[in-house]
Structure formats: C-alpha cells, structure tokens
Amino acid sequence: MQEEDKKKLVEEIIRRLERIYPNKLELNFQTPFELLIAVLLAAQATDAKVNQVTAKLFEKYKTPEDYLKVSSEELEKDISSINYYRNKAKYIRSACKILLEKYQGQVPKSIEELTKLPGIGRKSASMILYNAFGINEGIAVDTHTARVSRRLGLTNEEKPEKIEADLMKITQRQDWGKLSNLFILHGRYVCVAKNPKHKECVLYDLCPSREL
CATH class of the missing domain: 1.10.340.30 (Hypothetical protein; domain 2)
Structure with a gap:
C-alpha cells in the first residue's frame, strides 16, 4: 500500500472508531x-x-x-x-x-x-x-496500538519506536494522540490478541488481516 493510500485509510479508520469510542484514556484523573x-x-x-x-x-x-x-x-x-x-x-x-x-x-x-x-x-x-x-508530540505505542496497526497493514514493524515512526508519517499531527487512544480501546475490546471479534469490528471491511 502506498503512503498516500495509507493516509486516506487512517482518516477513515479514525472516523469510524470515533463513532464508537471516547477519545480518552480509561485511567481516572483530574489533573x-x-x-x-x-x-x-x-x-x-x-x-x-x-x-x-x-x-x-x-x-x-x-x-x-x-x-x-x-x-x-x-x-x-x-x-x-x-x-x-x-x-x-x-x-x-x-x-x-x-x-x-x-x-x-x-x-x-x-x-x-x-x-x-x-x-x-x-x-x-x-x-x-x-x-x-492536548499536545501531540508523539504517538503512544502500547501492545494494543502495535497489534491493531500491524493487522490494519499500517506497519510491518515490531519495535514500538519504529511503529510510531510509521504511524506519524501517515497520520495528521493533530490526530496523533487521538489515534493512540482509539487504537488502545479497539485493541482492548475488539481487536484482541486471540480470537479478534470480527463480527463486532467496524473496520472489518478495511482490514487485510480479516481472513487470517
């Protein structure tokens, strides 16, 4: 997939995931x-x-x-x-x-x-x-973000810093933090490590890993 195609794909992924998940962490904090x-x-x-x-x-x-x-x-x-x-x-x-x-x-x-x-x-x-x-200086790559990114064909890398570099190239800077929050939640609840919940996934038709 070309970089321009990946950029369009990321925009569509964010749009769909935003309908389902809040753009926030599940950790509770006030300050x-x-x-x-x-x-x-x-x-x-x-x-x-x-x-x-x-x-x-x-x-x-x-x-x-x-x-x-x-x-x-x-x-x-x-x-x-x-x-x-x-x-x-x-x-x-x-x-x-x-x-x-x-x-x-x-x-x-x-x-x-x-x-x-x-x-x-x-x-x-x-x-x-x-x-x-609200500062976008990087993309937080945890195990969920890494797994979702690879399954969606956005990166082939294994190391977090290399995954982050790939994602930063194809995601608008204003969406860096949002992408991470959404991928973490999607990876936690739907795109899980074992037996991903394909029937519940709003990205199923976009995902090259759906047949795996």
Whole structure:
C-alpha cells in the first residue's frame, strides 16, 4: 500500500472508531499530576486496578509535597495491591522530588523533559502530553496500538519506536494522540490478541488481516 493510500485509510479508520469510542484514556484523573501518578502505577497493571487504587490515593495525596511528606513504607502500603508497588513507590517519590526541584511542582510539557522522570518512557510521555495538555508530540505505542496497526497493514514493524515512526508519517499531527487512544480501546475490546471479534469490528471491511 502506498503512503498516500495509507493516509486516506487512517482518516477513515479514525472516523469510524470515533463513532464508537471516547477519545480518552480509561485511567481516572483530574489533573496532569494525577495522570502522571496513574501512568506510573499502570505498568504491568490493568487500568481498572489502577483506578481502584487511585480513588483513595488521590484523596490523600494532592501535590508532589504530599508524597514526600510520608515515609516510603506508608506510600508502599497505600499502593500495595498494585504489581511492583515497591519500585513504583520509589518512582513516584523520585518523580515528585524532580518536579519540585526543576519544575515548580508542575508536570513538564515535552517528551524530552517527561522521559527524564523515573518510570516514564516515550510511550507514557506521549500519553500524558496528549491526555493532560492536548499536545501531540508523539504517538503512544502500547501492545494494543502495535497489534491493531500491524493487522490494519499500517506497519510491518515490531519495535514500538519504529511503529510510531510509521504511524506519524501517515497520520495528521493533530490526530496523533487521538489515534493512540482509539487504537488502545479497539485493541482492548475488539481487536484482541486471540480470537479478534470480527463480527463486532467496524473496520472489518478495511482490514487485510480479516481472513487470517
């Protein structure tokens, strides 16, 4: 498929998926800082589990200072039902320290700055920038985005950074964050890893993988 054809295909894919899914993450948050904390907790954990934990966490901790006022043990206890909670507690406290020292307690607004925070890679940074600030600096490629992109013939790459580069070439910049949000939801609920739900898929007629 030529690049121009892929660009038209992406526009149609977005149009169809927008009818079904909201352009948002399933993580609950009210502020950029809350989203940062939720994303740090979300590695190797479901969004539903993270939301269960943050419902209480965000009542207790409002600012970076709040996470540094308590002991490591207390924070660990508050997030102990999450996988790898000890490491995540360290990431949270370290990130909060950096926010206070370098950014006046505010979440920075670039991939370069965000990826200097512990536990935040390019995927997470792109997610935070778009969903907290509406900034399209990259496309967050998680396992769902990668799978959906390959099945739709938008990329043949395996590595997230190469998939992202392919998608950025054929997607309008204003749609980068939206594409990721929609692909994550579609991959989570319809274009699942095993036995994709072809009968429920609004992209079925566009998908070169439908016969596989």
